[in-house]
Amino acid sequence: MSMIQIENVSKWYGDFQVLTDCSTHVTEGEVVVVCGPSGSGKSTLIRCVNGLEAIQQGRIVVNGTALADPTTNLSKLRAHVGMVFQNFELFPHMSVTDNLTIAQIKVLGRSTAEALARGLAMLDRVGLKAQASKFPGALSGGQQQRVAIARALAMDPICMLFDEPTSALDPEMVNEVLDVMVELATEGMTMMCVTHEMGFARKVADRVIFMDHGRIVEDASKDDFFGTPRAERAQLFLSKILQH
């Protein structure tokens, strides 16, 4: 079953076209990696998936719900689409515990005890149970990102969106976050990940999408993508990335 359907999506910021006729889909349990040069529209595309950005053309359907449908309750839909950001975006004035529980309580209507139990279980899962009472400012980048993942997981997401979750991290912290993501992927979580971590892609991706200038120029199975990327830009990009 298709979890995320993106059909002929185009988007403009004023006169500037960020996305041009993008189409792809993510089926249930699939892990799709999105890569491409900076400014190619990856973040914009992924933000369109949960309606954080509006699109001017095309159609996006998540779990059978069309985003543009006037009867769609976007907040309700987003509650079950986890999102992880490049800059973590934990709420700095709340303890880790409050970060984990606020949306469960205010959005899902869970009791404080219920939310706390679920939040702490997810925190344990990312290996940070001991940090529950700390504030985000007291954590390392890698720890903050893992808390952010736990926060999204506590909402029982049907799929997860990642926007360059490791690009803001010091190199020694990249793996602790990737490990959590790999574990999620192997457990069958549906994931759409913007990332340049090709090791991660090789390990768990089912498909790889390559974007350039707002277009999806390559959308291939992992083996095809790493074996014989057809688009010239993708080849060039890969050769640059893999040199590192």
Add this chain to the structure above:
Amino acid sequence: MSYNWNWDIFLSPTPSGESTYLGWLLDGLQWTLTLSLGAWIMALVLGIGLGVLRTVPNRLLAGSAAAYVEVFRNVPLLVQLFIWYFVLPELLPTTLGDALKQTDPLAQQFFAALLCLGCFTAARVCEQVRAGIASLPRGQRNAGLALGLTLPQTYRYVLLPMALRLILPPLTSEFLNVFKNSAVASTIGLIELSRQSQQLVDYTAQAYEAFIAVTVLYVLINVLVMFGMRLLERRTRVPGYIGSK
């Protein structure tokens, strides 16, 4: 020139005999405090609301809030007071306006000054709130929304708590300004602290004592407000947050 210092003047009875001159000053102080605190609460509520509107993704709402700020920040405070006090009752429907003019003159003065100071200060608070929200990382709003919070919930739980913390120092100076600006109410006859000291001079000719006393009272208000706001800053400080020094 010799000046007859007479600090006992404050304990002397006033001509009507009902009070002492110190009683007058404290009476004025009470009006200054009531007016300023009332106006400040009004300014906070209205200013935070307007500040939020200035940042919402809706042109009409954001534009209306911007227009409010332009009007109330750029028309001199004195002119605004005269409009509230003299012009507004004439603009109201005749019956309402007449009813207003029948009420206690003191109440008229007080409420005109309260509305004037409150609306004026709200425009200034609004700009601080807008700047505070704008200084937060853009991703914070998206993070709130992505968790399923509605836009109002995102403001309530995510954006405003941080923005208000960031703008506490400028809010302190706006708060202090309210007390200073409240003296403008004397121009429509409200006998607040500054007007009361003027009156004291008129009656006793002990100008130095009167102005020293009133200065001390204003300074005392300042010190108390600053102390209170510092305390608030300390109690709401976010552990480890880099942006807040």
